[in-house]
Amino acid sequence: MTLRPRLHDRLVARAVLGSMVLVWVVLLAFDALLDFASQLDDLGKGSYSLGHAVLYIVCTIPRRAYELFPTAALIGSLLGMGGLAATSELTALRAAGLSRWRISLGAIAGLALVTLVMMVSAETIGPLGERTAEAIQVSAKSGDLMVGKGGGIWARDGESFVNARAGARRLRGAEGERVDLLDVRIFQFDADGSLLAFTHADKARYANGQWTLSRTERTGFAGAEVTRATRAAGAWQTSLRPRTVLAGVEPPRYQSTRELRGNIAYMQRNQVDAGEYENAFWARKFYPLNVLALCLAALPFAFGQLRSGGFGKRLFVGILGGLAFFVLQRFSQNLFTAYHLLPWGAHLGPPLLVLIASGLYFRRRV
Numbered sequence: 001m002t003l004r005p006r007l008h009d010r011l012v013a014r015a016v017l018g019s020m021v022l023v024w025v026v027l028l029a030f031d032a033l034l035d036f037a038s039q040l041d042d043l044g045k046g047s048y049s050l051g052h053a054v055l056y057i058v059c060t061i062p063r064r065a066y067e068l069f070p071t072a073a074l075i076g077s078l079l080g081m082g083g084l085a086a087t088s089e090l091t092a093l094r095a096a097g098l099s100r101w102r103i104s105l106g107a108i109a110g111l112a113l114v115t116l117v118m119m120v121s122a123e124t125i126g127p128l129g130e131r132t133a134e135a136i137q138v139s140a141k142s143g144d145l146m147v148g149k150g151g152g153i154w155a156r157d158g159e160s161f162v163n164a165r166a167g168a169r170r171l172r173g174a175e176g177e178r179v180d181l182l183d184v185r186i187f188q189f190d191a192d193g194s195l196l197a198f199t200h201a202d203k204a205r206y207a208n209g210q211w212t213l214s215r216t217e218r219t220g221f222a223g224a225e226v227t228r229a230t231r232a233a234g235a236w237q238t239s240l241r242p243r244t245v246l247a248g249v250e251p252p253r254y255q256s257t258r259e260l261r262g263n264i265a266y267m268q269r270n271q272v273d274a275g276e277y278e279n280a281f282w283a284r285k286f287y288p289l290n291v292l293a294l295c296l297a298a299l300p301f302a303f304g305q306l307r308s309g310g311f312g313k314r315l316f317v318g319i320l321g322g323l324a325f326f327v328l329q330r331f332s333q334n335l336f337t338a339y340h341l342l343p344w345g346a347h348l349g350p351p352l353l354v355l356i357a358s359g360l361y362f363r364r365r366v
Contacts, residue, residue: 008093008096008098008103008106009105009106009109010106011084011089011106012080012081012084012103012104012106012107012110013106013107013109013110014110015080015081015083015084016076016077016080016081016106016107016110016111017076017080017110017111017114018080019075019076019077019079019080019083020072020073020075020076020077020080020111020114021072021076022076023071023072023075023076023079024065024068024069024072024076027068027071027072028061028064028065028068031064031068032057032060032061032064035057035060036053036054036057039053039056039057040053042141045140045141046140046141047140047141048137048140048141049140052136052137052140055133055136056133056136056137057133059129059130059132059133059136060129060130060133061129062121062125062126062129062130063126063129063130063254065118065121066118066121066122066126069114069115069118069291070287070290070291070294070322071294071322073111073114073115073291073294073295074294074295074297074298074321074322074325075319075322077107077111077294077295077298077299078298078301078321080107081107081298081299081301082301090103100299104296104299107295107299108292108295108296111291111292111295112288112292115287115288115291115292118287119287119288122256122257122284122287123256123257123258124256126254126256127254127255127256127259130254131254155240157238157239157240158239159188159189159190159191160186160187160188160189160238161186161187161189162184162185162186162187162238162240163184163185163186163187164181164182164183164184164185164204165182165183165184165266178205178206178207179205179206179207179242180203180204180205180206181203181204181205182202182203182266182267183202183266184200184201184202184203184204184213185198185199185200186198186199186200186201194221195221196220196221196222197218197219197220197221198218198219198221199213199216199217199218199219200216200217201213201214201215201216201217202214202215202216203215204236206242210235210236211235211236211237211238211240212233212234212235212236213231213233213234213235213236214232214233215230215231215232215233216230216231216233216234217229217230218230218231252276252277252279252280252281253280253283255280257281257284257285260277260280260281260284261281263277264277264278264281275337275343278343279333279337279343279346279347281343282343282344282346282347283347285344285347286344286347286348286351289348289351289352289355290325290329290350290351292351292355293325293350293351293352293354293355293358294321294322294325294354296354296355296358296359297321297325297354297357297358298321299358300358300361325350325354328350328353329346329347329350332345332346332347332349332350333346333347
């Protein structure tokens, strides 16, 4: 068996990619329109306008394309291969002596190329576009808040300016709502714009209705005199609201792998729960495996049940399969999180099960 691209490989790849692109465009348009409709409700908040809403949607398209591609690949594989089966082209290829696995390689190779493009996008224009979109939205809605690179924020608190590196978390427990900000810098100015004091804290925590700074070092400036004081912990009197601060923090799933790795290490050193960031990191690592698993899960239907099925049947099976895989992934992540198991296992398990089942099918029915 040769793995060089042949005429039948181009036939299968063209059918699958053509269907996948159509599905992808429809999903992207539907997702963007829904979000755009929700953005219209925020018009008039601060200086947020219709132009801001349109720019926000445009900047988030690379991230939406990345997230929707696995679903588009699944449905596109079903529609493309199902269409070839309905016209007996797959039967002709089988009669020519090609195995199911060899026929499927055309679809897998075509989707693998698009997957590679999506992985590059997730590390480059995806985070850049999302960061720009968040900056447009947050800065327009709140004149005292600005998003910075890597999930950092700048906020104004009266005559003071506050900068947090990253890693805000919203938790709920015995303390109620809790927010953690890491690597906090506070610049305090007087009415004339002169710097009065600079405070650095390893952590700022909001719990029980108040802010607390941990491991702080304050440098004060009074004319030619400079004073310095350190404290293990102390209350922080500020008018900043937790929800306003969190609005400026970039969600971990929108960050690049390099940023995620750095934030995870930083949070672990500061004893802050990094579970959400670890989940996003391993989801990025196993992204190609998920696409491959969904593609292989669709192919057995093309050689069997969907041969006599129409467009509606193939579309229904694709949506149902995508939902089932999503539910299995979410259940696996919640299970591993609840029992504090290795986070990568939650992302490896579901696609591995699908790949094993697909491998058994192709082995039994070559």
